Amino acid sequence: MTYTIGSLARAAAVNVETIRYYQRRGLVGEPPKPPGGIRRYDESHAGRLRFIRQAQTLGFSLGEVADLLALEDGCHCREAGRLGAAKLALVRERIAQLRCVEKALAGMVGQCRGNTGKVHCPLIASLKRNANAGAATAGKPRERKAAARRPVRA
């Protein structure tokens, strides 16, 4: 089955304009345009779009997503391996941090059962440990030139 850009957008639950934007950024390909006609997309495009959205909700910027997609697309293995290993470390770090949050939240939610007073939750404390660990390796703020620091749809 093939898609027009509009039906592709519906299939992947994104805006048409977003697809065009991703094309401009080189994240998804633009199929060749039949003379005087309408471009045709397929499942691989839909998969790519869903992947991008997914990766974004996991905290990857579009730039990072582009890196991941470059891996998928196949580049020289040596390079792919390095890049993949770096991303892997990043992913594992995020998982570890999220587990801290999970534990803290779970504890707090448990404490809250039936209580009507106030709570002081261990969330900040639990994250602070992690943050301090990371802070040692962090440079001065002005040196940061990295991706903007923004999140993601809920």
Added chain:
Amino acid sequence: MTYTIGSLARAAAVNVETIRYYQRRGLVGEPPKPPGGIRRYDESHAGRLRFIRQAQTLGFSLGEVADLLALEDGCHCREAGRLGAAKLALVRERIAQLRCVEKALAGMVGQCRGNTGKVHCPLIASLKRNANAGAATAGKPRERKAAARRPVRA
């Protein structure tokens, strides 16, 4: 030990302007200003800032961070519990997804050892399963009014 806003910024590895911005957003408090003087901050402020950054890298928007901080600050337990449970579900989902990515990346990096050809990695496939599961509950794109879909520093 106490901080001026500048030393606080260094201690938490953020920009001074960012602190002011967070104050405007109500994420961190502004200590009272001694008449004609300079505000003083302490460890609790530094912790809060680190927490915010931490939470952001985990994919929470500043709005969500504000929710989490409200829990920390203590609100009625019933409400805190609900909020906490919701965030908890979200966090668990993210962990599960990240584990998919982790597995896929690890497999790929493994395959790459010593190989100089090309790779086609199972990354997209691994996420597609997850994404499709979620897609069932997703509304049309235009209905989205949620937080912007942006990530986070590397």
Added chain:
DNA sequence: GTTGACTCCGTATCTGACTACGGGGGTACG
């Protein structure tokens, strides 16, 4: 008592990621 680093505060600018607009065109169907 001047210098230099820093604070205060308001406003302006930048970046990433969309999202909207609008003119020009094709296709489909009643």
Added chain:
DNA sequence: CGTACCCCCGTAGTCAGATACGGAGTCAAC
């Protein structure tokens, strides 16, 4: 044939999250 969609493409606008700027005031040290 008309009209109702949909596509193409370029450009402009929006929104969150910072960052930057600049004049006036403060403080510590030389």
